[in-house]
Amino acid sequence: xxxxxxxxxxxxxxxxxxxxxxxxxxxxxxxxxxxxxxxxxxxxxxxxxxxxxxxxxxxxxxxxxxxxxxxxxxxxxxxxxxxxxxxxxxxxxxxxxxxxxxxxxxxxxxxxxxxxxxxxxxxxxxxxxxxxxxxxxxxxxxxxxxxxxxxxxxxxxxxxxxx
Numbered sequence: 001x002x003x004x005x006x007x008x009x010x011x012x013x014x015x016x017x018x019x020x021x022x023x024x025x026x027x028x029x030x031x032x033x034x035x036x037x038x039x040x041x042x043x044x045x046x047x048x049x050x051x052x053x054x055x056x057x058x059x060x061x062x063x064x065x066x067x068x069x070x071x072x073x074x075x076x077x078x079x080x081x082x083x084x085x086x087x088x089x090x091x092x093x094x095x096x097x098x099x100x101x102x103x104x105x106x107x108x109x110x111x112x113x114x115x116x117x118x119x120x121x122x123x124x125x126x127x128x129x130x131x132x133x134x135x136x137x138x139x140x141x142x143x144x145x146x147x148x149x150x151x152x153x154x155x156x157x158x159x160x161x162x163x
Contacts, residue, residue: 114137
């Protein structure tokens with residue numbers, strides 16, 4: 001039995017479409033996660049792109065611990081809202097070295113926190129305090145001078161936990 005060429009062409013097109021979909025899923029799986037987001041007992045891994053979904057904002061500043069340039073990231077409240085966590089009573093930030101700091105809704109209303117994902121347009125590497133950091137841009141100069149505490153600033157963030 002001979003198969004019509006139009007049928008073969010249709011099968012080939014469908015097969016190519018299937019391969020493209022599989023390749024797309026494989027590429028998506030290769031995107032590294034940079035943050036574990038925990039809510040209660042459930043956690044999920046987020047990529048840089050997922051973190052940046054609310055939209056990037058940039059500020060020129062010098063971090064009290066050294067890095068200087070254009071810090072880009074998402075406003076913490078926008079990030080939490082995008083993740084469905086804007087009503088969290090407490091948000092905990094955990095660094096790669098185990099350092100931890102917490103923010104309550106009242107503290108988040110006092111100052112505007114930027115969850116930094118990029119420095120000069122590139123993902124923040126560990127040498128520049130990455131992969132993520134939490135800063136208060138309006139306090140950068142005062143923090144460098146020591147006139148405001150940096151207890152809520154944290155860098156090398158690996159996990160955010162909300163309750």
